Amino acid sequence: MTTVTRAAPTLLTSPGARLVGKRLLMAVPIVIGVSIVTFWVLNLIPGSAAQQLLGPEATPAQIQALEARLGLDRPAPVRYLAWLGGAVTGDLGTSLVSGQPVAGLLGERLAVSGELVMLAFVISLGLALPVALLAAHRPGRLFDRVSMLVSITGLSVANYVLALLLVLVFAVELALFPAIGFVPLTESVGGNLQGMALPAAAIAFPLFCFYTRFLRGDLVDQLQGEDYIVTARAKGIGPWQVLLRHAFRNSAFGLITVVGLNLGTLIGATVIIEQIFALPGIGQLMLQAINTRDFVVVQACVVLFAVVAVVANLLADLLYAVLDPRIRYGSR
Template identity: 45%
Template sequence: MWSDILRRGGYALLVILLVTIGVQALMALAPGSVAEVILGEAATPEAVAAMNAELGFDRPFFVQYFDWLFSALQGDLGTSPITHIPVTEAIMQRLPVTLELAVLALSIALLVAIPLAVLSATFPNSGLDRGINAVTSAFLSIPAFVAGPVLVFFFAVTMKTLPALGWTPIEEGLGPNLRGAILPALAVALTEIAAFHRVLRADLIGTLREDYVAAARAKGMTGTYVLFRHAFRPSSFSLLTISGLSLARLIGGTIIVEALFVLPGIGQLISSSIIQRDVVTVQGVVAFIAVGFVVINMLVDVGYGAIDPRVRRGPRARKAPVAAKARTTQGKAVSA
């Protein structure tokens, strides 16, 4: 167990290092610098060079990176040279918005996709199944930056039921907060609905064809009982995996939606920092997202054990049913 934890931790550390090095390299290749943003367009090259030297951006690439890495390992992600706000503080201020948007989008996707997948698996290749597949295919082909304006036009402009822009903190009321969050969350959730539906539908159809499901039906159990008691849980492994990955991706991938709906989240923070060439903030935000992605992946692995106890017992427990089946088959062959 400990070797597995160390192996996963080593992979996670390698991923974070590669991601942060790549981000700093891309920011270094981008035209302009944070010194030019601070001093303005009228700044002379001498003034820009002096400002870069003052901020430490004139040092070699890996000197800058390892200096940042040493501070980050101590919990200090640096301070923005533009806003003079610590990066950790800026992330914590905006994290609730992005986290709420991601969780709400994931919840909407699961609440819609699971019933659709159950209906499709119950009546495979029927008119209902084909209709659901057509709708989810349309969801899959609509990116968030297209779905957002369409939803705004329909719900905010035409029906006038939801606000088009803006954000109300949850401290000022749950109702106004949800009214401002529902459209951006729905714009993000449409693609996830299609992915969740397709994965769960395929797994459910495969599980419902297993011999133990046929045996349960032969005992007189109802179709609904068999579906939810015997088939749903073993079919939810893939759904659990992509749900965890989707949550991690949504936390760092809502930049366009947050900019479209003017939401004060992490996505808007990183987009504005890129425009201002604020490499300190970009580096800190990307490192935070990378760590979150790794942690969520590890939680997904733990979730496997909650669904299937054989995962908690290790490889020997997973091989036991196979060995028992082999002994039974061998005994029947000897008897014959």
């Protein structure tokens, strides 16, 4: 009798690795498409980078000479293909204004924007999860009503308006936090957190309100209308166990989806908030580049935002697979 042994799956042939590979292959045309659309839109914007650099007194001959030196006189498809060829190797071009490599400029500012986004996520999710669970545990009670009132109020206020209110109250009136400025973590942890507190709160509060309202509503729907909840209660499982082990596990799928889709809104918020609080992040770099017609920097910033969005959705897919292995093994 012959025994057939099946080889253990290696890392490259595992369902999880195949899922990651498939999503990465799908991401490539998305990022290229974003870069093409961005390049096309930037070329439609009136104004010349050479004119912006030389000033209003520049002669047409001077502008033409500078455009030739910067390569702006070449056809748009040629310039895009040259940029794409460099981007594949990690060369995102050279800033038209400062003459510095764009990759270096992004690297210097990525830590600031990354910290701001992470703090906003930690604050918003760290508050939304317990508040939504407590509200869903006893729907219609005082805590639930107050949390929903706060959520609706927070969703009605724009990020930049909230940022100005926070500065007025906590920086001007109470003098608890600085209004503008950034202190690197390497210089002072306390100073860094103080400087990032208000901008992170301005981004996190609307997210907290949205996540709380969404998760609370989904949990209440699960608790009131699902058969598996009725079965769990019939088995004598306590209300908190039903909420945490059963309802929340299923509601987590929807929350992960919402968090992934909200990343675009979060990136847009950082562009405005960094400008208000004078944070040297990628959002501020992008606005400065738009004002100076430094389209090489703008192109790189937009593509970076697209890559971050793609990675966030990839992480969401992986979290789906962690919560439900059937998704991972069904992706063959």
